[in-house]
Amino acid sequence: MQNLTIEVDFDRFPREHTCDGENLSPRIWVSGSDAPYLVVIMDDPDAPRGTFTHWLAWNIPSTGEIPAGIPPEPRVSRPVPAVQGTNNFRRTGYGGPCPPKGAEHRFFIRVWGVEREIDLPPGAGRVELDAALASVATGYGETMAVYRR
Numbered sequence: 001m002q003n004l005t006i007e008v009d010f011d012r013f014p015r016e017h018t019c020d021g022e023n024l025s026p027r028i029w030v031s032g033s034d035a036p037y038l039v040v041i042m043d044d045p046d047a048p049r050g051t052f053t054h055w056l057a058w059n060i061p062s063t064g065e066i067p068a069g070i071p072p073e074p075r076v077s078r079p080v081p082a083v084q085g086t087n088n089f090r091r092t093g094y095g096g097p098c099p100p101k102g103a104e105h106r107f108f109i110r111v112w113g114v115e116r117e118i119d120l121p122p123g124a125g126r127v128e129l130d131a132a133l134a135s136v137a138t139g140y141g142e143t144m145a146v147y148r149r
């Protein structure tokens with residue numbers, strides 16, 4: 001599996017990307033992938049009840065950058081084509097960091113390069129996406145940023 005380099009332009013989530021701000025998905029730079037599509041999963045392993053999934057998105061064309069501000073709709077065409085799943089907020093699309101007050105949490109942004117489009121319906125969950133990734137992933141990388149309220 002290829003090692004991908006995943007970068008965001010912060011170590012601490014800016015307010016605009018959290019539930020305390022505009023809740024906009026962040027810009028993500030991806031390098032090292034020769035796969036035609038990308039998958040993004042963002043989660044918080046420090047959540048009180050176990051890992052909390054904040055974002056599931058797939059069938060994103062691999063162009064080196066996933067732009068910020070992807071609308072929280074099941075299927076989007078702008079600013080980049082993508083299909084999005086249901087997060088643990090029970091909503092489709094990106095749900096920004098929103099930990100309990102006082103505790104600093106880590107948020108992992110994980111990106112896979114995949115060899116073909118994933119045939120999952122919009123709104124699919126983490127279990128379905130993880131299962132689909134097993135047969136199509138050709139590369140993987142992650143980055144982490146923190147947030148405290």
